[in-house]
Amino acid sequence: MTSSKSKTLNPAIVRDDFVPAEDYTSRDFLEKEKQKLWTKVWQVACREEELKSVGDFVTYNIHDESFVVVRTAEDRIQAFYNVCMHRGRRLTAGCGRTRVFHCNYHGWRWNLDGSLNRILDRDDWKGCPSVSDEDFSLREVKTGTWGGFVYINPDPDAEPLADYLAPMPDFIDPFEFEKLRYRWYVSVKLPCNWKVALEAFNEGYHVAATHPQLLENAGDDVTRSFIYGKHGMFAYPTATRPWGAPSPRTGKPLPEDLRPGLVNFFDEMNHTLRAIYTERDTEAVRRLMTETEPSADINTLMEPMVGFQREAAEASGAGWPEVTMEQFGKAGVNWHVFPNQIFLMYFDGALCYRARPNGDDPDSCIYDIWSLVRYAPGAEPRLERQNFYGDDDWKNFGAISIILQQDFDNMEQVQKGMKSAAFNAARTSPLQETSVSNLHRWVRHYAMEEDRSETGRKGTAAGGLPQ
Ligand code: FES
Ligand SMILES: [Fe+2]
Numbered sequence: 001m002t003s004s005k006s007k008t009l010n011p012a013i014v015r016d017d018f019v020p021a022e023d024y025t026s027r028d029f030l031e032k033e034k035q036k037l038w039t040k041v042w043q044v045a046c047r048e049e050e051l052k053s054v055g056d057f058v059t060y061n062i063h064d065e066s067f068v069v070v071r072t073a074e075d076r077i078q079a080f081y082n083v084c085m086h087r088g089r090r091l092t093a094g095c096g097r098t099r100v101f102h103c104n105y106h107g108w109r110w111n112l113d114g115s116l117n118r119i120l121d122r123d124d125w126k127g128c129p130s131v132s133d134e135d136f137s138l139r140e141v142k143t144g145t146w147g148g149f150v151y152i153n154p155d156p157d158a159e160p161l162a163d164y165l166a167p168m169p170d171f172i173d174p175f176e177f178e179k180l181r182y183r184w185y186v187s188v189k190l191p192c193n194w195k196v197a198l199e200a201f202n203e204g205y206h207v208a209a210t211h212p213q214l215l216e217n218a219g220d221d222v223t224r225s226f227i228y229g230k231h232g233m234f235a236y237p238t239a240t241r242p243w244g245a246p247s248p249r250t251g252k253p254l255p256e257d258l259r260p261g262l263v264n265f266f267d268e269m270n271h272t273l274r275a276i277y278t279e280r281d282t283e284a285v286r287r288l289m290t291e292t293e294p295s296a297d298i299n300t301l302m303e304p305m306v307g308f309q310r311e312a313a314e315a316s317g318a319g320w321p322e323v324t325m326e327q328f329g330k331a332g333v334n335w336h337v338f339p340n341q342i343f344l345m346y347f348d349g350a351l352c353y354r355a356r357p358n359g360d361d362p363d364s365c366i367y368d369i370w371s372l373v374r375y376a377p378g379a380e381p382r383l384e385r386q387n388f389y390g391d392d393d394w395k396n397f398g399a400i401s402i403i404l405q406q407d408f409d410n411m412e413q414v415q416k417g418m419k420s421a422a423f424n425a426a427r428t429s430p431l432q433e434t435s436v437s438n439l440h441r442w443v444r445h446y447a448m449e450e451d452r453s454e455t456g457r458k459g460t461a462a463g464g465l466p467q
Contacts, residue, residue, distance in 0.1 A: 014437055014440045014441040014444060015430075015437065016428065016430035016434050016437050017427055017428055017429070017430045017437070018425050018426070018427060018428070018437070019425055019426040019428055019436065019437050019440045020424070020425050020440075021418045021419075021423050021424055021425055021426065023195065023440050023443065023444070024192075024193040024195055024196055024362070024415070024418050024426075025193065025362055025363075025415075025418050025419050026362065027360070027362055029362070029447065030193075030357060030360065030361075030362040031360070032447040032448060033357070033443065033446075033447045034063045034357070034360070035447075036446050036447050036448075036449065037339060037443060037446040037447045038062050038063060038065070038154070038339075039154050039155060040153075040154075040155045040158070040446055041153065041155075041158075041164075041338065041339055041446065042144065042151045042152070042153045042158065042161050042164045042165070043062065043151060043152060043153070043339065043340060043341075044149045044150070044151050044337075044340075044341045044354055045058065045060035045067065045069045045079065045143075045150050045151060045152045046058040046060065046069055046095075046149075046150050047148050047149060047150065047182065047370070048077070048145060048148050048149070048150055048178070049148065049181055049182065049380075049383070050095065050150075050383070051069065051070070051071040051077055051150065052071070053071065053097060054071050054072065054073060054074065054112070055070070055071065055097045055098050055099055055112060056070065056071050056095075056096075056097050057069060057070040057071075057092065057095060057096060057097070057098060058070075058095040059082055059092060059093055059094060059095065060079075060152065061356070061366075062356050062357070063356075063357050063359065063360065064359055064360065065081070065154075066081070066082035066083070066090060067079050067080065067081060067082055067141060067152055067154075068080055068082040068091065068092055068101070069143065069150055069152060070112055071112075072112045072113045077143050077145065077150055078112075078113060078114065078140060078143060079140065079141050079142075079143045079152045080114050080138040080139060080140050080141065081138065081139045081141065083139075084103040084105065084108055085108070085136050085137070085138065085139075086103060086105070086106055086108045086119075087105065087106070089103050089104070089105045091103055091110075091138075095385075098112075099112070100112070100117050101138070106120055107120045108120065108136075110137070110138050114137050114138035114139075114140050115133065115137050116133045116136045116137050119136065141153060141154045141156075142154075142155070142156070142158055144160070144161030144162075145161075146161060146162070146165055146169060146177075147169070147172065147173075147177030147178055148177050148178035148179070148180060149177070149341075149352075164230075165231075165337065166229070167228055167229075168228060168231050168233075168335060168337060171233075171327075171330060171331045171332070171335075172331060172335065172345070174321055174322065174323045174324075174327050174331075175321050175323055175331070175345050175347070175350070176321040176374075177343075177345070177350060177372070179319065179321070179374055180349070180350055180372035180373060180374055181372065181373060181374075181375050181380035182370060182371070182372060182380070182381070182383050183274075183275070183278075183349070183371040183372060183373040183381065184274070184275075184370075184371045184381075184384075184386070184400075185368075185369075185370055185371075185383060185384065185385045185386065186368070186369045186385075186386045186387075186388065186400055187366060187367070187368045187369070187385060187386070187387045187388065187389070188366070188367050188369070188387075188388040188389075188393060188394050188397065188408075189358060189364065189365070189366055189367075189388065189389045189390070189391070189393065189394065190364070190365050190366075190367050190394050190408060190411050190412075191363060191364060191391070191394070191411065191412040191415060192363065192364070192365060192411040192412060192414060192415035193357075193362050193363065193365060193415060194340065194355040194356055194357045194358075194365035194366075194367075195355070195439065195440070195443070196365075196411055196414050196415055196418075197355045197365050197367045197411060198336075198340055198342060198353065198355035198439070199436045199439065200407045200410060200411060201334070201342045201353050201407065202232065202234075202334070202336045202342060202433075202435045202436050202439065203223065203225060203234060203429075203432055203433045203435060203436055204221065204223035204234050204236075204333065204334065204432065205223060205429055205432040205433055206407075206410075207221050208221055208247070208249055210406050210407060210410060211403055211406055211407075213268070213272075214268070214403075215246060215247040215249055215250050216246050216247075216250070216261070216264065216268075217243075217244055217245070217246065217261040217262070217264045217265035217268065218243065218247065218265060219236070219239055219241045219242050219243045219244065219245050219247065220236060220238075220239035220240045220241040220245075220247055220248060221236075221247045221249065222236070222238060222239070222240075222432070223235065223236055223333075223432045224236075224237050224238060224431055224432065225431070225432055225433060225434045225435040225436075226332070226434070226435070227434055227435065227438045229338075230338035230339075230438075230442045231335065231336055231337050231338050232335070232336040232434065232435030232436075232438050232439065233332040233333075233334065233335045233336065233435065234332060234333060234334050234432070234435055235332035235333050235334075236333065241254060242258060242297070242298035243258075243261075243262065243265065243298055244258035244259070244260075244261035244262040244265060244298065244301070245258060245261055246261070256294070256295065257294040257295070258296070258297070258298060258301060259288045259289055259292065259294065259296075259301065260289075262285055262288060262301065262305065263285055263286055263288065263289065266281055266282040266285045267282060269282075270282040271402075272401065272402040272403045273351070273401050273402075273403045273404070274371060274400070274401055275349065275350075275351035275369075275371035275401070276344050276345065276346050276349050276350065276351045276371075277346050277349055278313075278346075278348055278349045278373050278374075280309065280312045280313055280316060280318075280348070281309045281312070281346065281347075281348065281349070283312065284308040284309040284311065284312040285305055285308065285309065287304075287308045288301060288304065288305055288308070291304065291308075292304050302325065303325075306325075306347065309347065309348070310347070313347075313348050313374065316375075316376050316379070317376030317377070317379065318348060318374045318375050318376045318379070319374065319376075320347060320348060320374075321347060321348075321374075323347055328347075331345070336435050336438075336439060338439065338442055339439070339442070339443060340354055340355045340356060341353070341354050342354075348373065348374040349371070349372060349373045349374065350372045351369070351370070351371055351372070352369075352370040352372060353367065353368065353369055353370075354367070354368040354370075355367050355368075356368070363415055366389075369401075369404065386400075394408045394411075395408075
């Protein structure tokens, strides 16, 4: 990056209500992210369930870099730059199981732990500098696990993963994400910057306009977002209407019987999202209609509703996490783990997103979507990764999820619109979209080191939710 190039970037400071447009559109900004952000942060590479046996590996690509994450022992996962140390061929691709990493070009080989296994005609290098086994071993990067997710960090001086994620696990650990397994796994190429894609899932403010059908049963849809260091979350702490009721925006009255709305909510989500809430939850909630009173308020309904769902999960052998109602309330609805992971959770399921830049193109990204469910051991479906990598594949996502298609339908237009001469910044809501602006504050913290003194806003929670 030349200094003249960096001068083209607007040094404007991100505010809760202001995110410079170039963060999404500038090639220079993307290059800075590549050099200074992705090389320094913990980022989710895969799930532990993808690395069941020794030798199982998954490749993780970010920009034009690639890593291979591999189980090297029953209790050990390691990750390496996915490159041959001879003449630079990518070592492997996709995922699978292997005993050694073998380069197809000239046949150099490495053991699973990255140590050198073989160099063809090694004596050719006799007398040359830097030719020890060590010199030729694969270059390792840091790994860590939390909640069944495997994270990597290319920075050798990176802080421990637990410190990086804090305080998020305090809220989420009771949900036992490590016991979730893939219900489905989809990866889609989207015609927008990785942050445009991620942010479509980092606030609830868009629901009224983008998913109007969800206003029928989800209660008051006004959100508040909260910042926890680099990470963020949104929830509904100011809701004036309970779950199961139509949003006040609909103009519809508060129903006397909330039960049909709750049943409809689960039905709707199960059919149009196919994630967070399980089919098991959807069936179990029907018991409300016969086993509770029509006049019961939401506080009276929550305990039996969750109880029915727990019974169903335990009867199936899936088990249920010990999450108290207080923990459930405090955990909020939707978390952003800096820089590029989002998840929403219920007691026995979660929906996780990961956005990655697609090579060096600021107008394209790869969006991974993981529906996770708590299954009885051995009852989980076989993992199939579905890739939608054609240019227009994202337009045909409705069969997977109607709700996600509605989200995707905004993204291309956002990316185009942000390049308009009339648009210099996103004017994010200082109450409902601080999770979005905070992402940019921290991306800039890494990507534009000269801005660092202006960042570092920590632990503030707009709206007053206790941390
Ligand atoms: S490039 Fe890999 S062995 Fe030659
Ligand atoms: Fe959405």
